[in-house]
Amino acid sequence: MLAFILRRVMQSVVVLFVMSLVVFSMINLVGDPVDMLVNPESLPEEIDRVRRDFGLDQPAYVQYWKFLTGALAGDLGNSFIFGRPALALMVERFPATLELATSALIIAITVGLPLGIYAGLRPNGWGTRIIMGGSVLGISVPTFWLGLMMIIVFSVILGWLPVSGRGETAVFLGIESSLFTLDGLKHLILPATNLALFKIAMVIRLTRAGTEEVMAQDYIKFARAKGLSSKRIVRAHLLPNILIPIITVLGIEFGTLIAFATVTESIFAWPGLGKLVIDAIVNLDRPIVVAYLLFVVALFLVLNLVVDIIYAVLDPRVRLQGEGG
Amino acid sequence: MNQLKLLSIQGLRTEFPTPDGPLAAVNGVDLEVTRGDVLGIVGESGSGKTVLGLSIMGLVDRPGRVTAGRIAFGGTEITNYSEAQWQGLRGNRIAMIFQDPTTSLNPVQRIGVQMIEAIQAHRDVSTDAARQIVREAMVRVGINSPDERLEAYPHQFSGGMRQRVVIATALLNEPDLIIADEPTTALDVTVQAQILRDMRRLCRDTGMALIWVSHDLGVVAQIAHRVAVMYAGRIVEQGATEVMLKSPSHPYTAGLMASMPANAPRGQRLVSIPGGLPQLSNLPKGCSFAPRCAHATTACDVLPELSPTSPDHAVRCVSPLQERS
Ligand SMILES: Nc1ncnc2c1ncn2[C@@H]1O[C@H](COP(=O)(O)OP(=O)(O)O)[C@@H](O)[C@H]1O
Ligand code: SF4
Numbered sequence: 001m002l003a004f005i006l007r008r009v010m011q012s013v014v015v016l017f018v019m020s021l022v023v024f025s026m027i028n029l030v031g032d033p034v035d036m037l038v039n040p041e042s043l044p045e046e047i048d049r050v051r052r053d054f055g056l057d058q059p060a061y062v063q064y065w066k067f068l069t070g071a072l073a074g075d076l077g078n079s080f081i082f083g084r085p086a087l088a089l090m091v092e093r094f095p096a097t098l099e100l101a102t103s104a105l106i107i108a109i110t111v112g113l114p115l116g117i118y119a120g121l122r123p124n125g126w127g128t129r130i131i132m133g134g135s136v137l138g139i140s141v142p143t144f145w146l147g148l149m150m151i152i153v154f155s156v157i158l159g160w161l162p163v164s165g166r167g168e169t170a171v172f173l174g175i176e177s178s179l180f181t182l183d184g185l186k187h188l189i190l191p192a193t194n195l196a197l198f199k200i201a202m203v204i205r206l207t208r209a210g211t212e213e214v215m216a217q218d219y220i221k222f223a224r225a226k227g228l229s230s231k232r233i234v235r236a237h238l239l240p241n242i243l244i245p246i247i248t249v250l251g252i253e254f255g256t257l258i259a260f261a262t263v264t265e266s267i268f269a270w271p272g273l274g275k276l277v278i279d280a281i282v283n284l285d286r287p288i289v290v291a292y293l294l295f296v297v298a299l300f301l302v303l304n305l306v307v308d309i310i311y312a313v314l315d316p317r318v319r320l321q322g323e324g325g
Numbered sequence: 326m327n328q329l330k331l332l333s334i335q336g337l338r339t340e341f342p343t344p345d346g347p348l349a350a351v352n353g354v355d356l357e358v359t360r361g362d363v364l365g366i367v368g369e370s371g372s373g374k375t376v377l378g379l380s381i382m383g384l385v386d387r388p389g390r391v392t393a394g395r396i397a398f399g400g401t402e403i404t405n406y407s408e409a410q411w412q413g414l415r416g417n418r419i420a421m422i423f424q425d426p427t428t429s430l431n432p433v434q435r436i437g438v439q440m441i442e443a444i445q446a447h448r449d450v451s452t453d454a455a456r457q458i459v460r461e462a463m464v465r466v467g468i469n470s471p472d473e474r475l476e477a478y479p480h481q482f483s484g485g486m487r488q489r490v491v492i493a494t495a496l497l498n499e500p501d502l503i504i505a506d507e508p509t510t511a512l513d514v515t516v517q518a519q520i521l522r523d524m525r526r527l528c529r530d531t532g533m534a535l536i537w538v539s540h541d542l543g544v545v546a547q548i549a550h551r552v553a554v555m556y557a558g559r560i561v562e563q564g565a566t567e568v569m570l571k572s573p574s575h576p577y578t579a580g581l582m583a584s585m586p587a588n589a590p591r592g593q594r595l596v597s598i599p600g601g602l603p604q605l606s607n608l609p610k611g612c613s614f615a616p617r618c619a620h621a622t623t624a625c626d627v628l629p630e631l632s633p634t635s636p637d638h639a640v641r642c643v644s645p646l647q648e649r650s
């Protein structure tokens with residue numbers, strides 16, 4: 001198991017290095033950040049000075065080398081706009097995004113799993129038709145459109161929930177989060193639900209497919225032949241078997257939740273990473289964009305690894321193979 | 326005599342809807358099993374043996390269902406039992422063992438959990454007490470060091486060992502009847518012989534009745550007191566094992582016997598019955614064996630009744646074969 005983890009970490013480092021090259025080359029192709037940094041009417045000397053200050057006068061490979069050596073020392077450069085380390089800015093904004101993505105994931109599971117099981121157990125019921133119809137809607141309607149509709153209905157027309165922002169936060173067990181205040185929760189509901197909608201539909205589909213597959217297995221028939229109640233069969237035999245693939249997929253999807261959060265954060269002015277990077281793209285704030293993209297790659301790599309480990313722990317067949325060899 | 330009747334089936338019909346019309350997998354079956362009886366059911370694959378067993382357990386897969394006939398168990402009619410009533414009966418008074426031991430057990434639950442739940446579904450006993458019952462059942466079917474085995478997962482067992490676990494599970498609540506659906510077909514010959522011997526002993530010791538289903542007349546002959554031969558959903562011949570083996574009266578039974586390896590003359594190829602089962606959703610209107618029968622005449626265009634030829638022997642054929650001299 002340890003050898004497996006080590007090997008995976010090495011692979012991840014290589015992937016990260018390659019990605020840094022790709023990201024750096026791409027970003028040098030788009031726009032000239034100096035145009036954004038100086039007044040268009042400035043003198044050419046002024047423009048050259050800014051270019052030198054930010055090191056943008058040097059050839060791309062020199063810039064990359066500087067970036068790489070800095071990155072290895074934990075310095076991803078300073079934001080052109082804020083004049084502060086990109087990493088520090090990201091660390092500051094990350095909790096808000098994490099909070100949003102985690103809430104969305106929890107909503108997706110608590111809503112999607114029971115609905116998916118229901119649909120899988122009654123493939124021809126009318127309830128199933130409604131659930132599956134709803135999930136098609138959830139997948140095909142764009143997130144931003146739904147987000148706007150939610151704001152219009154719940155904030156503007158009904159006035160139940162705030163339109164934007166993170167609301168009040170409180171510190172609990174050393175974690176600052178809007179989950180701990182009523183105002184914060186009110187602010188969280190709409191964006192978290194908006195972000196979750198796509199995943200709810202996905203969880204429903206995965207769960208339903210898994211349920212149908214597992215319920216057709218001989219061990220379910222044997223469990224029924226033992227006289228077990230449906231409740232016991234669902235809890236002891238269905239769930240443990242469908243959870244393995246669902247957790248695998250959701251673990252990897254957590255990365256996409258954080259990536260997709262950019263859209264939701266923009267609509268709801270949620271002060272997270274997504275909003276930071278969208279602003280950075282608009283302003284050609286290269287260090288932030290590079291740092292964000294590498295962060296997302298690293299996140300996917302870590303999630304994949306963690307999912308593989310969890311998978312091994314959940315499935316005794318994989319687990320024991322590992323112990324044997 | 327009547328109070329000894331444990332299972333009594335009359336005119337049982339189990340249908341599955343298909344695009345070509347209803348398919349009667351069980352088509353008017355009459356059966357009786359007395360306490361302590363071992364009844365063998367033989368027939369080639371697809372003749373309806375499994376569906377018959379599932380019908381007795383109330384476990385026919387939707388949209389299939391029992392459309393006619395009655396099943397009485399221990400003098401009580403169970404045909405129209407509610408799901409809760411079935412649950413009380415299954416695994417408690419009637420247990421069923423399936424063909425493939427590699428798929429009958431849930432891969433992600435420990436053996437102990439899967440056996441203990443079978444007891445606790447029917448009896449209000451502590452887990453410790455249940456574990457003790459499980460240990461005893463394991464010893465009875467020849468599983469050594471049961472304590473260790475309880476903590477193991479199914480994939481750590483051989484096929485034969487898994488089938489012993491399944492048999493032990495069926496024994497846990499001391500049922501009056503066990504339906505064993507080809508329990509040794511997937512196992513190799515030595516293991517099959519051991520399990521047959523153990524099952525014979527268990528029936529003798531406990532006085533429970535057994536329905537042993539197989540496509541192999543040779544296997545059935547080793548364990549059953551009485552044999553019923555099934556063809557295309559109907560019983561075509563029924564009688565005491567010795568009588569049937571000595572003088573098979575139905576051409577299909579005779580064909581089955583001729584295709585048993587033990588009956589083949591040395592150095593000659595096995596004789597198999599030409600042709601295959603008729604399409605169940607579109608049966609010939611008379612004897613369903615007629616298309617394959619060497620003795621078929623126009624008289625066979627009317628479905629023959631299952632009628633006695635001697636006190637303990639009945640056959641469904643217009644011109645039963647003569648007793649061999
Ligand atoms: N769930 C089902 N849906 C549709 N048809 C089925 C189902 N189960 C069994 N059948 C049909 O019933 C017939 C008898 O099957 P089965 O009882 O499994 O035969 P056997 O056990 O004798 O091999 C077959 O023609 C099979 O196709
Ligand atoms: S009824 Fe006729 S066709 Fe059917 S088994 Fe007897 S002889 Fe053959």
Ligand SMILES: [Mg+2]
Pocket residue numbers: 371374375376506507
């Ligand atoms: Mg079968």
